[in-house]
Amino acid sequence: MSTDPRHHEFNLAPYAATAARSRGRAHVEPAPAYRSEYQRDRDRIIHSGAFRRLEYKTQVFVNHEGDMFRTRLTHSVEVAQIARTIARTLQLNEDLTEAIALAHDLGHTPFGHAGQDALNACMKDYGGFEHNLQSLRVVDKLEERYADFAGLNLSFETREGILKHCALSKAVELGDVGERFVNKRQPGLEAQLANVADEIAYNNHDVDDGLRSGLVTLEQLHEVALFRAQYDEVKRAYPQLSQRRAIHEVVRRMINVQVTDLVETSRQRLRAAAPDDIEAVRAHGTPLIGFSDHMREQNLDLKRFLRKQLYQHYRVRRMSAKAQRVIHALFEVFMADPQLLPPEYAQHSARLREAHGEAGHARACADYIAGMTDRYAIAEHERVLNPAQLT
Ligand code: MG
DSSP states (O other), X not given: OOOOTTGGGGGSOTTSOOGGGXXXXXXXXXXXXXXXXXXXXXXXXXXXXXXXXXXXXXXXXXXXXXXXXXXXXXXXXXXXXXXXXXXXXXXXXXXXXXXXXXXXXXXXXXXXXXXXXXXXXXXXXXXXOOHHHHHHHIIIIIOOOOSSSSXXXXXXXXXXXHOOOOOHHHHHHHGGGGXXXXXXXXXXXXXXXXXXXXXXXXXXXXXXXXXXXXXXXXXXXXXXXXXXXXXXXXXXXXXXXXXXXHHHHHHHHHHHHXXXXXXXXXXXXXXXXXOSSHHHHHHSSSOSSOOOHHHHHHXXXXXXXXXXXXXXXXXXXXXXXXXXXXXXXXHHHHHHOGGGSOHHHHHHHHHHHHHHTXXXXXXXXXXXXXXXXXXXXXXXXXXXXXXXXXX
């Protein structure tokens, strides 16, 4: 057996990413002794502080609502699991796929999308806030763990995968990873895959969490074709099965049909396009990893359902409204007085202010707030705004 850390890259499809064809790291480093370059990326992500904080950040439900709901950490692990299976099946680079999947949500604010919308509104006059750009900022700049460079110094392909979308004006500022948005090119297949796996993971776990929370009902979900097909089949085959267990079985089958469709469709597209290498993948006009039209429609239906019945549910909206007030209040307080920031962020603010003026200070406040977990944000809000807490 080969002891070369890259040995598993020898069996990949020609269009997969490999260390040999990588565009490399911003800061050149010697090759790792026991791991592939993308394994090293994945390991750096797992050891980052931002990754650990994902445990106490939420997507839809606030973290303290219950121990059974997904957090951004378990979501990221689910995305990685789904994406790795598909990567191996399609002979893509599993390590790179996993690294992108684990890093894709690092830049999320506390309180899910409500938090991101609030912080974006706060940053309106200072360049805005976007979680996807923030994920890149976390791995490129904010994690300070290595003596030789700022950030995690990840490979180009991992960074390319983290940056899923990007406004044109920002793309120009970003340089290398922004280029594809200017030139209208695609990212590598591993990045395309991690992106779709994200969608599969959250649609299905939101069904599961939605039902568990009682915010959506089986009767409502039965109107969604993707759910109905699996539910009816499970009920037919196992009429005695408890409701809870039946739901798990349905969700499992929903993930399975989506993964199967994705693998089959992507395989056909790859066969037809037959890209020679990752550069040909990038130059291809459309993504090569994707669902069939039929599955995409079904997926959109499910998404529409979740948006209407779950994300807009009055109880979720109440939670979101409170969360937004917490973010706005924190931002306002720190914007007005940088000396209220903890010392490391006060220094961060001073450095950014020197380079970018008021907008630099605002960016430092956004970095601080975006890095908070749900419960830290609530506690910090108490500490800086509750006059009863004077100590
Ligand atoms: Mg995600």
